[in-house]
Amino acid sequence: MDTRLATSITYLSDMIRIDSRNTLALGAPGLREANEEDMADYLTGKLNALGFSVARQYPAPKRPNLIARHHVDDGLPTLAFNAHMDTVGTAGMSIDPFDPQVRDGRLYGRGSCDTKGSLAAMLTACETLIATKTPINLLYIATCAEETGCQGSALLDLSGYTVDGVIVGEPTRNHLVVAHKCHATIELHCRGKAAHGSRPHLGDNAIYKAGHLLNYLETVTIPELARIKDEVFRDGCTLSVGIIAGGVKNNIVPDFCRLVCDFRLVPCVTAPNEFFADMTARASAALGFTVELQVVDISPAMHTAAEHPLPASIRTTLRQHGLDDTPSGVAYCTDGGQLSAMGFPCVVMGPGDIAVAHSAVEYLELDQFQQAYELYVDVATEFAKQGPQHSPPPGSN
Template identity: 25%
Template sequence: MSAPANSDVFDLTVDLVSRASITPDDAGCQALIAGRLQAAGFNCEHLRFGAVDNLWATHGSGAPVLVLLGHTDVVPTGPVEAWASDPFKPEVRDGNLYGRGTADMKGSVAAFVVAAEQYVAAHPQHTGTLAVLVTSDEEGDAIDGVRHVATVFAERGQGIDWCITGEPSSTDTLGDLLRVGRRGSLTGTLTVKGVQGHVAYPHKARNPIHQAAAALAELTARHWDDGYESFPPTSLQVSNIHAGTGASNVIPGELQVLFNLRYNPHWDAPKLEAEIAALLQRHGLEYALKWHRSGEPFYTPEGRLRSVAREVLGEFAGSAPEESTGGGTSDARFIAPLGAQCIEVGPVNATIHQIDEHVRVADLERLPDLYRVLIERLLA
């Protein structure tokens, strides 16, 4: 491996990526991080729920509370033979560091650690609280990770003023996009009940596909809204439909439909669930509907966090960043309801979850400086 000389963030990223922390297995990443942060003067609390590890590290006290939020778990690699190099043996090629988690998001976590160490060394008596929160359950079910930690924080009365999530947010160059919110995500599993029978005797059966067709057509054609500030319009996508026994001469007795809504702050999950239940009932279906609420939308309005981030990213990227609420979801959706303003700032996301995931070494080298400057200006 051709590595940059004396690069703390590079070495730490390589160490983290070398650990096969496929969700929800942390594979020792958080112990490594905690050891470094404790040596820098942070108080570290390990919060393990079920099979999930969470680390809460703090330095200083009182308000404002600035949290650096990340995750140590990664998605599965897919077929290892499809990778140009072992996904858990990081390798530098053509100025890029390859390996699972380099971009999403062990590079950012390593940069958080280095930036935090540098900041408290330079400002041991800083105002407020600097905190690092990492979980091993962001890429998985997201039940016993930050969602659970946020519940514990609410019970404790732990306040958070600002949260910077290190998700890979940049589009082409480091700092060219500032994420200031995320859409909500709601998944429905619909089971429409019919009566199985022979296709030659439809009067003795009840075909759930035929019964559901009009309802599904209305559901997928519905215009939910026109968007909300910088949020795109709410959308519903059917991701799977399944029915039948495999035989062409059998009317199925059941139809299953899986669908997902990505929605803006015009809605919340209970309102959407009620709207869809009313539609299905209007069509006279016999059905069961199971919901999974991944998280409500959040939005950080104009204020100190956004203005500071805009200024810093502009300096790093050479021009003002695009301010966006696009993309999927992140663990910031669990922190925002605590009253925190949340943004996402991280490396280029072009290869996340893909074969041969990688991050530019030059970007990785700059990340600690970017995060440190954000910390310095917010806690000044």
């Protein structure tokens, strides 16, 4: 077995044994199963041993974002590796989630694919890049609370750090992803007037209004969304209504009903709040009653031009490895959306298949794992040739 792959397997196995489940949003009440503190402790030890200076930022107690920096020279570009430390829960898993097993060319365990595999491959890549004195500055950013709407990365403070490009580790089977959609959760509220069920004509049934709204969304809004396309996403924007809730008792005419909606917006929709406000206003005008809007959460889209030095370096590296270098987009969100919104050029690329992320039997193909480490090293080497893309900000550390 390749020595570096063996090292990566050791790192990943250690990480899988660390419980970092995240099933409650930041600030949500309730008893947490785990947190990211132990993962941050493990990474800090490894990164310190490589010569990184490590800092932690805490959006919540025991929920750190970790930022590690290996600085060589101000005149060199800085490449950031990013992946998240938290995993989804383990309910329904049919394997031991915290007992890493290697068999049949795979490593099994919760987080192996999403995204401790990326964390481990990036750690091994950093070890190699430092040992070979590759002329590049490195950041290693491990985030918390990604699985609950990319909350941790939204609260990262990278002021004082120079970042010329970010590789976000997510399971893309090591394909290059230059764009992903915005994910928004919104609620649409319909209000009516309560009355006794025996005299419904005295009330105004909010559920019936919600029914009209559902029909409008299906026949008008969804086709309109599908027509909003860009150069990456030819399927347009999408909408799925996931929850309908209204009424308090069967013999009371309901005065309230809400629809909880999942939207995926293409990156060219640059102002989601205004977009939803306009959509709701048009629905109200068409239906003849007020539809109220509540924006629950918005995770930003990501789009980096394929010609940017980072994806260009990745495409060159992929071709050198005999791999498909076609840039693509995905519908799901990543920390790359939040980092891109901060002004940092981002791509998503990592080992694993999104189809087995969060699954009852989560695993990582070892050939992809080794390939990821090799690609990260070669991409950084190629990117180093591009030179810095930004001047160091005042007070950089």
